[in-house]
Amino acid sequence: MYHDPKEKLSIKSWAEEDRPREKLLLKGKKQLTDAELLAIILGSGNRDESALGLAKRILQAYAADLNELGRSSIRELTERFNGVGEAKAISIIAALELGQRRKLLSLQSRPLISSSKEAYLALAPLLMDLDTEEFWILLLNQANRMIGREKISAGGLAITSVDSRVVFKKALECNATSIVLCHNHPSGNLRPSQSDLDLTQRMRKAGEQLEILIQDHLIVSEAGYYSFADEGII
Numbered sequence: 001m002y003h004d005p006k007e008k009l010s011i012k013s014w015a016e017e018d019r020p021r022e023k024l025l026l027k028g029k030k031q032l033t034d035a036e037l038l039a040i041i042l043g044s045g046n047r048d049e050s051a052l053g054l055a056k057r058i059l060q061a062y063a064a065d066l067n068e069l070g071r072s073s074i075r076e077l078t079e080r081f082n083g084v085g086e087a088k089a090i091s092i093i094a095a096l097e098l099g100q101r102r103k104l105l106s107l108q109s110r111p112l113i114s115s116s117k118e119a120y121l122a123l124a125p126l127l128m129d130l131d132t133e134e135f136w137i138l139l140l141n142q143a144n145r146m147i148g149r150e151k152i153s154a155g156g157l158a159i160t161s162v163d164s165r166v167v168f169k170k171a172l173e174c175n176a177t178s179i180v181l182c183h184n185h186p187s188g189n190l191r192p193s194q195s196d197l198d199l200t201q202r203m204r205k206a207g208e209q210l211e212i213l214i215q216d217h218l219i220v221s222e223a224g225y226y227s228f229a230d231e232g233i234i
Contacts, residue, residue, distance in 0.1 A: 020052060034066065035059055041095050046083030054083050058092075067222045070096035071129045100125050110145040113138065116216055116227035119180045122146055124220050127184040135162045138180035139171060140215070148174050162199060164206045171212050178213035182220060190219050190226040192233075200228055 020036040029037075038055035045054040058081055062068045069092070077089035084092075113119050119138055126149065127134060133155045139148040150170045153162055171179050181203060183196075192200075196219065204214045216229035228234040 034064065038092070041091050042084075042088050043091075044083075049083070054081065057081065058084070065222075066096060066099075067128055070100065071131065100128070110141075110147060113140055113144055113146055113180070113215075116218065116225070116230050119182070119216060120218055120220060120225045120227075123149065123180075123182045123218065124225070126151075127182070127220050128222060130184055131186055133184055133186060135181070135183040137167055137170065138182065139174045139176040140178045140180070141175070142177045144178070147176060162203075164203055167203065168206060168210055168212060172210070176212065178215045179207070180215050181217040183218075185219055185221045188221045188223050190221055190223060192219060192226065192228070197233070200234055204234060 020032060020039045023036065024032055024040070032040075035052060035055045038059065039051040042051045042055055045051045049057070058069070058077075061080065062072075072093070074086060074089040074093065077084050077092060078086055111118065111122065113122060122138055123136055126136060135152045135154075137150050137152060138146060139150065141147050148170075152166055152170070155161060167179070167181075170176075181200065196217070200214070200217045203217075207214045214234060216227055217234060218228075219226040
């Protein structure tokens with residue numbers, strides 16, 4: 001395997017345009033790779049490699065998947081990577097969490113939800129890094145604008161229980177006229193189970209009694225999402 005000799009040197013010894021911080025200043029943040037951005041967060045490497053070398057090694061261990069890296073624990077990072085102490089591990093986790101929260105900022109102005117993709121974008125950041133299943137609802141007004149998001153339940157590794165009374169109590173409290181159901185599959189499998197199908201139909205029938213429309217039911221994972229409405233199931 002080829003190794004760049006520069007990765008064993010201090011970043012300060014590189015040409016200025018090759019240093020991640022200076023590169024950001026000179027060329028802008030969009031020009032930096034994930035490894036360079038992570039190197040800035042790390043600040044330093046260890047005796048054998050620069051911050052960039054360490055950053056590349058960390059990303060390689062997670063197959064360059066930032067979502068997987070974001071799900072790691074402080075203990076996992078410190079035990080797995082030489083040169084990553086508690087402070088660096090905390091910095092990595094905090095930076096990735098901040099990125100997830102940034103995705104939610106645009107949702108504070110009651111966006112219009114007119115498609116499964118828009119519903120997915122409104123809910124996915126809340127569910128992407130979880131190891132257990134959670135069930136959420138997206139509350140919409142008569143104009144199909146988002147008026148709230150509520151977590152209904154959290155379960156184990158494979159299933160979460162959902163009480164329809166809790167779902168519709170939240171909807172009535174917010175004066176929602178329709179809702180989108182959503183839960184995650186930590187396994188990554190997006191296909192609905194029989195219990196998912198049964199739950200959807202149970203919620204749809206309960207909503208009809210209260211004149212609250214179930215617009216969709218989304219299953220989300222890091223691989224994307226499955227929409228019951230797009231598939232004609234709801």
